[in-house]
Amino acid sequence: MARKAVNYVCQECGASSTKWSGRCEGCGQWNTLAEEAALEATPKGLGAKKGRKIQFQGLRGKSEHPPRQISGIKEFDRVTGGGMVQGSALLVGGDPGIGKSTLLMQVAAELSGSLKTAYISGEEAIDQLRLRADRLGVADADVALAAATSVRDIVSSLGEAGGPDLVIIDSIQTMFVDSLDSAPGTVAQVRTSAQELIRLAKRSGFALILVGHVTKDGQIAGPRILEHMVDTVLYFEGDRSHQFRILRSVKNRFGATDEIGVFEMTGAGLSEVENPSALFLADREDEISGASVFAGMEGSRPLLVEIQALTSPSALGTPRRAVVGWDSARLAMILAVLETRSGLSLSAMDVFLNVAGGLKINEPAADLAVAAALISSVSGVPMPPETVIFGEIGLSGEIRSVPQINARLKEASKLGFSRAIVPTPPRPQKNNKKNGNGNTANGGESGLQITEVSRMEDLLALFAQPDGKRGKPQASAEPPAGLTAGLPPGQAHG
Ligand code: TYD
Ligand code: MG
Numbered sequence: 001m002a003r004k005a006v007n008y009v010c011q012e013c014g015a016s017s018t019k020w021s022g023r024c025e026g027c028g029q030w031n032t033l034a035e036e037a038a039l040e041a042t043p044k045g046l047g048a049k050k051g052r053k054i055q056f057q058g059l060r061g062k063s064e065h066p067p068r069q070i071s072g073i074k075e076f077d078r079v080t081g082g083g084m085v086q087g088s089a090l091l092v093g094g095d096p097g098i099g100k101s102t103l104l105m106q107v108a109a110e111l112s113g114s115l116k117t118a119y120i121s122g123e124e125a126i127d128q129l130r131l132r133a134d135r136l137g138v139a140d141a142d143v144a145l146a147a148a149t150s151v152r153d154i155v156s157s158l159g160e161a162g163g164p165d166l167v168i169i170d171s172i173q174t175m176f177v178d179s180l181d182s183a184p185g186t187v188a189q190v191r192t193s194a195q196e197l198i199r200l201a202k203r204s205g206f207a208l209i210l211v212g213h214v215t216k217d218g219q220i221a222g223p224r225i226l227e228h229m230v231d232t233v234l235y236f237e238g239d240r241s242h243q244f245r246i247l248r249s250v251k252n253r254f255g256a257t258d259e260i261g262v263f264e265m266t267g268a269g270l271s272e273v274e275n276p277s278a279l280f281l282a283d284r285e286d287e288i289s290g291a292s293v294f295a296g297m298e299g300s301r302p303l304l305v306e307i308q309a310l311t312s313p314s315a316l317g318t319p320r321r322a323v324v325g326w327d328s329a330r331l332a333m334i335l336a337v338l339e340t341r342s343g344l345s346l347s348a349m350d351v352f353l354n355v356a357g358g359l360k361i362n363e364p365a366a367d368l369a370v371a372a373a374l375i376s377s378v379s380g381v382p383m384p385p386e387t388v389i390f391g392e393i394g395l396s397g398e399i400r401s402v403p404q405i406n407a408r409l410k411e412a413s414k415l416g417f418s419r420a421i422v423p424t425p426p427r428p429q430k431n432n433k434k435n436g437n438g439n440t441a442n443g444g445e446s447g448l449q450i451t452e453v454s455r456m457e458d459l460l461a462l463f464a465q466p467d468g469k470r471g472k473p474q475a476s477a478e479p480p481a482g483l484t485a486g487l488p489p490g491q492a493h494g
Helices: 075-080 100-111 126-136 151-158 187-204 274-278 329-344 364-379 404-414 458-466 481-486
Strands: 006-010 033-037 090-096 117-121 143-147 165-169 207-213 233-238 244-252 260-267 270-274 291-296 301-313 321-324 349-355 387-389 419-423 440-442 449-453
Touching: 006 187, 033 187, 033 481, 075 244, 075 260, 090 187, 100 117, 100 126, 100 143, 100 207, 100 270, 126 143, 151 187, 151 270, 151 449, 165 187, 187 207, 274 301, 291 364, 291 404, 301 364, 301 404, 321 329, 321 419, 329 349, 329 364, 329 449, 329 458, 349 364, 364 419, 364 458, 387 404, 404 419
Parallel strands: 090 207, 090 233, 117 143, 117 165, 165 207, 291 387, 321 349, 387 419, 419 449
Antiparallel strands: 006 033, 233 244, 244 260, 260 270, 291 301, 301 349, 440 449
């Protein structure tokens, strides 16, 4: 008898190979390959048998918008694109302990007033679920609880008419299909379980929420292998040492992606944060060097965060570059631009960069805020007070415009900022504006005082000439020593 073939499947990305190796060739992760029984059927061609003709239809035609289930938790509804769609599957991924079960219990409870909701846990016993509901203050909600892990049992119980409108499976990695040989949590089990449940959801028309733990090692398949199967993918992120949590949409067939919902973990569960900018700027001190306030966008909503930089002479041959909350490759680029295009000497400095509050930013628009924080740290000159800043930096030192400038400015004005440093708008619009480079203008409807910059030199100049209003450094015309040292002759006073 032929030996049964085995396959090594990456538990992170699902790539399979016939040989074991320490590193997955698909995604480059280490130690993620696990042995799984190979699928028995070898793919055959179609053969001679004819299939049915498929019918093509025009783009125009009658289609109804699917009804949405609005939870009333605004931050959650925003991220799902205005509520979950019936018959759709939604994946909520996140690190263990970040608050997925808490959030979904709250969502289930909120929706239970208008819909039949079921919460199936493969991780916790009914008593534990009840205790949590008690703590969240939702113990009276009409949510059907079950502790189950067999997909066969779940499908049989939910498939009947009059079933629930919303089903939460916590977590997909604990579910198993008994016809497969592999253990729960492997790629094959997670995929097949999800497939069965999604098929049932489409057939019965309930909204399905799958919880998936993000895993650090290859013991359990990660939620990434399900991303292509579900309609919506949300990731719940946050720093365990901080109170706030961010629900981020990375894929949504029924709405926009890049939306975020901001929550705060309290003693009584997750509460919505209506004004996240105020939260992220809460501990900010004005008038310190090495900090700038970035007016960013997260999806459709503006978000202000403080960016902090620290530079100090390095004792090491290769100075340290440490980044929290931003891309380190991007930092390297900004440092190179500062060095070559503005002559600021940073190569012998340790550089630390931190996005305050533990938020992760991936917008190129933060370039200018990062550069400003760095220049401010090197020069010891604080940013002008009550100022926000944003703009993308190009390799030649040019500062590029970024999208949604008005939304950023409005948010800044709402939070009491009075000035903004922004990129000079691109040429076609320039004719409408009376102001050129480095000039100060009125920020239109936002009411902010706008300073436009088009090159790194313009930004440097803002630090070289402290305006009279600022307390420190003193009104002396001389730029601080740190900055002049780094600047090419003539630049500092230009
Ligand atoms: P949980 O929802 O169990 O995380 P996950 O399902 O993502 O693994 O949340 C776990 C953490 O949340 C736990 O460390 C305790 C904390 N927590 C609170 O701070 N307040 C609360 O009201 C609840 C229910 C949990
Ligand atoms: Mg949980």
